[in-house]
Amino acid sequence: MKTLLELALVLAAAAALLSVYRLIKGPEAFSRAVALDVLTLITMPMMAGLALWVRRSIYLDVALVYAVLSFLGVMALARYADRGV
Numbered sequence: 001m002k003t004l005l006e007l008a009l010v011l012a013a014a015a016a017l018l019s020v021y022r023l024i025k026g027p028e029a030f031s032r033a034v035a036l037d038v039l040t041l042i043t044m045p046m047m048a049g050l051a052l053w054v055r056r057s058i059y060l061d062v063a064l065v066y067a068v069l070s071f072l073g074v075m076a077l078a079r080y081a082d083r084g085v
Contacts, residue, residue: 005049012046033077040070 019039026032044063051059 002053005053009046009049009053012042012049016042016046030077030081033074037070037074040066044070 016039019035019042022035023032023039026035044067047059047063047066051057051063
């Protein structure tokens with residue numbers, strides 16, 4: 001079980017690095033915003049895996065708050081793109 005969890009965390013870290021590359025290299029602002037959203041979607045399961053690995057449930061609370069803030073950020077970006085406000 002622990003080896004599988006470590007493998008999942010390593011693969012998620014590799015995916016996060018690819019997302020960071022797209023965040024830096026992105027051709028336009030909305031491409032970078034999508035890369036940032038993908039990065040948050042990758043880091044939330046990483047926090048859950050870290051919570052399992054170190055046996056601390058506080059990381060699950062942090063991941064939940066992070067998910068809500070990420071959702072609000074994407075909604076604000078969508079409103080900005082739709083109305084230009």
